[in-house]
Amino acid sequence: DARVTQTPRHKVTEMGQEVTMRCQPILGHNTVFWYRQTMMQGLELLAYFRNRAPLDDSGMPKDRFSAEMPDATLATLKIQPSEPRDSAVYFCASGLVTGGGSHGYTFGSGTRLTVV
Amino acid sequence: QQPVQSPQAVILREGEDAVINCSSSKALYSVHWYRQKHGEAPIFLMILLKGGEQKGHDKISASFNEKKQQSSLYLTASQLSYSGTYFCGTEILRGKLIFGQGTELSVKP
Numbered sequence: 134d135a136r137v138t139q140t141p142r143h144k145v146t147e148m149g150q151e152v153t154m155r156c157q158p159i160l161g162h163n164t165v166f167w168y169r170q171t172m173m174q175g176l177e178l179l180a181y182f183r184n185r186a187p188l189d190d191s192g193m194p195k196d197r198f199s200a201e202m203p204d205a206t207l208a209t210l211k212i213q214p215s216e217p218r219d220s221a222v223y224f225c226a227s228g229l230v231t232g233g234g235s236h237g238y239t240f241g242s243g244t245r246l247t248v249v
Numbered sequence: 250q251q252p253v254q255s256p257q258a259v260i261l262r263e264g265e266d267a268v269i270n271c272s273s274s275k276a277l278y279s280v281h282w283y284r285q286k287h288g289e290a291p292i293f294l295m296i297l298l299k300g301g302e303q304k305g306h307d308k309i310s311a312s313f314n315e316k317k318q319q320s321s322l323y324l325t326a327s328q329l330s331y332s333g334t335y336f337c338g339t340e341i342l343r344g345k346l347i348f349g350q351g352t353e354l355s356v357k358p
Binding site: 164166168175176178181183188189224228230234235236237238239240241242243 | 251278279281283289290291292293295296298336338340342343344345346347348349350351
């Protein structure tokens with residue numbers, strides 16, 4: 134089965150450090166998402182891309198978060214500097230969106246980030 | 250913008266039925282349903298498009314009332330494997346999916 138690959142699976146870092154999370158979407162999927170999951174906020178949409186172009190990053194704290202898709206096989210989410218409140222599970226998801234509509238999205242296994 | 254799910258949690262005995270509701274204040278292109286087990290990623294269950302269709306997946310089905318911007322997920326004759334958190338995702342712009350807070354479902358023997 135095709136799957137979305139995220140690295141690392143777990144990351145513990147100190148406050149103030151830079152964190153980079155990576156995602157390899159499913160080949161052929163044209164839309165890539167970054168979601169953050171916490172107990173309090175649930176699944177929040179941070180940003181998403183269509184054909185590598187950013188469509189919406191309004192869910193991200195702009196001063197410290199950045200999301201990019203340098204090529205079709207790689208999406209990255211960076212936090213600099215990291216803060217304890219960034220501790221969460223970060224999911225990447227990919228899917229195919231056409232003129233006829235969206236299809237089901239596939240999630241990666243997530244990166245569990247702990248900022249101490 | 251975030252859809253509202255109800256109930257927040259439900260406990261069932263094996264074989265019982267449940268309904269999870271999802272309501273949006275925005276016009277929708279579609280509604281997605283996902284299930285997430287503890288410590289795992291959400292898994293896609295089904296998508297409901299505009300047109301009030303109803304879909305089924307084993308003993309799990311769903312409906313979408315476009316006029317009311319509401320969707321319901323029906324779980325019949327629940328099994329232990331149905332336990333998890335169910336999320337509805339509302340497509341408010343083409344491709345943009347916003348999730349509700351989730352409904353935690355526990356099925357007991």
